[in-house]
Amino acid sequence: MDSASALELTEFLSRSMSRMDQQEEQMKATGHAVQALVAQVSELTQQLQRLSVPAAPTTPPVPPTPIPPYHQPEPRMPTPEAYSGEPSFCRPFINKCSLFFSLQPQTFASEQSKVAFVLTLLTGRAAQWGMAVWENHHQCCTSFQALSEELRRVFDRAVTGREAARVLADLRQGNRPVSDYSIEFRTLAAECQWNEEAQWDMFLHGLADRIQREIYVLDLPRSLD
Incomplete structure (x- = not known):
């Protein structure tokens, strides 16, 4: 091969190598561009997914539980006895x-x-x-x-007023204990509204004779109570 042919071959190879280098650089640039485009598409896809998901409802704040007022315990009381109409x-x-x-x-x-x-x-x-x-x-x-x-x-058929006074005037202890006589006497006396002196005299008058004999030898109290 003469020198001219060798020179042409060398130039051809040089141009070929240069074009290959250029193509390789273009391919690299294209690869970077594709990678950037893929990243952008992925970011846009995630944004669209976030926008399509409905937002969770806002939970209202839970009000504080009210503290019940303090109630003092009520006393335990026996139930009143039944009433049959007496x-x-x-x-x-x-x-x-x-x-x-x-x-x-x-x-x-x-x-x-x-x-x-x-x-x-x-x-x-x-x-x-x-x-x-x-x-x-x-x-x-x-x-x-x-x-x-x-x-x-x-x-209610309890005696009151003048009727109570009449019953009280006729009330006698008889053979009952003094305590029973006293309860009935005070119940009637509260209805007829006699003064204390009149109640005292009537109380003594209604006592049994044996009780009166015991009382009169003693110092009488100052009040009916």
Whole structure:
């Protein structure tokens, strides 16, 4: 091969190597561009996914649990005895129920609870009357006060006023203990409203003779109590 041919071959190879280098550089640049494009597409895809997911509802703040007010324990009281309609026990029964309610105001906070409680304590003919007024929605079932007044009107036959004074004037101890005589005497005396001197004289007059003989030899007390 002559020198001219060798020179041409060398130039050809040089140009070929240069083109190959250029192509390699282009391929590298294209690869970087593709990688950047893939990263952008991935970022856009993640953003779209975040936008498509519905936002979780905002949970309202939980209000603090209120602290219940302190209630002093109510005293334990024996339940009033049942009432069957005896005239002489009507007012004591009502008074016991009233005391029971006053000592347990939390348990019996409503008039309905008081009325229902009283009706459950009625027996015998009093229970028959109570069920009748309850089933007929009588006005007395609206409050304890109204029920008490109706109970007194129907069952209470205790003597009062002049009748109590008449019974008290005829009252005698007889063969009873003095304690029994004293209870009946004070019950009637509270109804007739005599003064203390009159009550004292009538009390002595009603005592049995054997008791009077024992008392008169002693110094009498200054008051009936």
